[in-house]
Amino acid sequence: MAEEAILGFLQQNEEITDSGQFSSEHNLDHDEVVNVIKSLHGFRYIEAQDIKRESWLLTDEGKKYAAEGSPEVQVFLAVPAEGSLSKDELEKKLAPSVFKIGWSQVGKNKWVQMGKQVSRKVKHVEDKVKNLLLQTQDGLELDKESLKYLEGRKLITSRTWKGYSVKKGPNYAPKRKNFATDLTRENLQNWKELEFKEYNYNAKGLPVDAGHLHPLLKVRKQFKDIFCQMGFEEMPTNNFVESSFWNFDALFQPQQHPARDSHDTFFLKAPSTTRELPEDYVERVKQVHESGGYGSRGYNYDWKREEANKNLLRTHTTAVSSRMLYALAKEPFAPKKYFSIDRVFRNEAVDRTHLAEFHQIEGLICDRGLTLGDLIGVLQDFFSRLGMSKLRFKPAYNPYTEPSMEIFSYHEGLGKWVEIGNSGMFRPEMLQPMGLPEDVRVIAWGLSLERPTMILYGIDNIRDLFGHKVDLDLIKRNPICRIGIE
Numbered sequence: 001m002a003e004e005a006i007l008g009f010l011q012q013n014e015e016i017t018d019s020g021q022f023s024s025e026h027n028l029d030h031d032e033v034v035n036v037i038k039s040l041h042g043f044r045y046i047e048a049q050d051i052k053r054e055s056w057l058l059t060d061e062g063k064k065y066a067a068e069g070s071p072e073v074q075v076f077l078a079v080p081a082e083g084s085l086s087k088d089e090l091e092k093k094l095a096p097s098v099f100k101i102g103w104s105q106v107g108k109n110k111w112v113q114m115g116k117q118v119s120r121k122v123k124h125v126e127d128k129v130k131n132l133l134l135q136t137q138d139g140l141e142l143d144k145e146s147l148k149y150l151e152g153r154k155l156i157t158s159r160t161w162k163g164y165s166v167k168k169g170p171n172y173a174p175k176r177k178n179f180a181t182d183l184t185r186e187n188l189q190n191w192k193e194l195e196f197k198e199y200n201y202n203a204k205g206l207p208v209d210a211g212h213l214h215p216l217l218k219v220r221k222q223f224k225d226i227f228c229q230m231g232f233e234e235m236p237t238n239n240f241v242e243s244s245f246w247n248f249d250a251l252f253q254p255q256q257h258p259a260r261d262s263h264d265t266f267f268l269k270a271p272s273t274t275r276e277l278p279e280d281y282v283e284r285v286k287q288v289h290e291s292g293g294y295g296s297r298g299y300n301y302d303w304k305r306e307e308a309n310k311n312l313l314r315t316h317t318t319a320v321s322s323r324m325l326y327a328l329a330k331e332p333f334a335p336k337k338y339f340s341i342d343r344v345f346r347n348e349a350v351d352r353t354h355l356a357e358f359h360q361i362e363g364l365i366c367d368r369g370l371t372l373g374d375l376i377g378v379l380q381d382f383f384s385r386l387g388m389s390k391l392r393f394k395p396a397y398n399p400y401t402e403p404s405m406e407i408f409s410y411h412e413g414l415g416k417w418v419e420i421g422n423s424g425m426f427r428p429e430m431l432q433p434m435g436l437p438e439d440v441r442v443i444a445w446g447l448s449l450e451r452p453t454m455i456l457y458g459i460d461n462i463r464d465l466f467g468h469k470v471d472l473d474l475i476k477r478n479p480i481c482r483i484g485i486e
């Protein structure tokens, strides 16, 4: 409405001299008129010039007198037209503040006789203050002296009024054009008929809603911090594709082991085999599988090179540990603590607790003379840093560790013992062919990253945590959970 009024007025007239006046003449809200002026100015339909004016507003006290009359007139009217009354009697007739202010004013104005008795001195009085206040309220201009007087009595205060004078601008039109703003298919097809809005390179874009950490990343960070605090170095795990040799054979896992079946492992079609392996080491691995050595009888089967060459998606990060230990064995011996947290792959039926790819956390310590007691002690230290200090161990079997132990922790929240990992001491059949000194022992453990994360975040279906069905809201709004689930 205001827009039509402004553009229409300028069609016939040179100028709107004062937006305030214009608003009251056209019965428009001045704030709305100002908004329209700003917008039309932005598109250069109009030119606008600021106008600033001092305007006056009544204070609360001023408003009261404008309605009820000034206190001096109220006092005057309380004095009888004929005769007199005592000051006390007069005071009782009026509100204390009215009496107090009015009394001093009637004195100044010489309207009443102020002796023992009070009586009128004049017949009529004019309520000048009330009239001036009413004029101010109506927006009429008062002379300087009156303004100073009312301001002195704190009945009015000044406010800077802002408005505009308005003329036609370079893009003036009696009606605003609708510009096309989006590069839609329709707009592009009709581009000849349309006028596009100009780009505003100074406009700020929408705030970017991105950059949230997935719960798995938050928990991974906490595990990483714990390993680093315990002096572990991170292993390079950036190869998802591994040969069967490093994933299985180097770990003394026999070639007919069920895990090496394609039902359990993803084998690669291309490249289906590895290009090179360290030949002398391969020979020693073959020997230990076939006929043992280092105090072992071996598995007594025909070890096949083709089987070791097959490429696969690594089924555990222990494949990386075997590469690292082999590299370590080539140097003069130095003790090491290694860890990794990265992705592994298993050809499994997916259900609420299993995925075909998940993350494995792996830690190992390699030093002379380590014992099972050291492994238990390190595990106690490691898991208590996670807030899990009640641990139990259960004998287990891995082809590459002896002894092997499953790790259970008492979960206070769930009120039961839960399996949290697997561990053991690497076998001599694994370490000796690498060339590590005979008294060097390696203690190691592994667990999934998903399981503790699910426990922490109260997620009971792994597909709600990882994969294409994950709710983005989970990623945007997950809290920071402290590991320490006790």
Ligand SMILES: N[C@@H](Cc1ccccc1)C(=O)O
Pocket: 315, 316, 317, 318, 362, 398, 401, 422, 423, 424, 444, 445, 446, 447
């Ligand atoms: N590699 C084992 C975990 C493990 C690591 C190190 C020693 C013992 C066990 C697994 O996949 O479950």
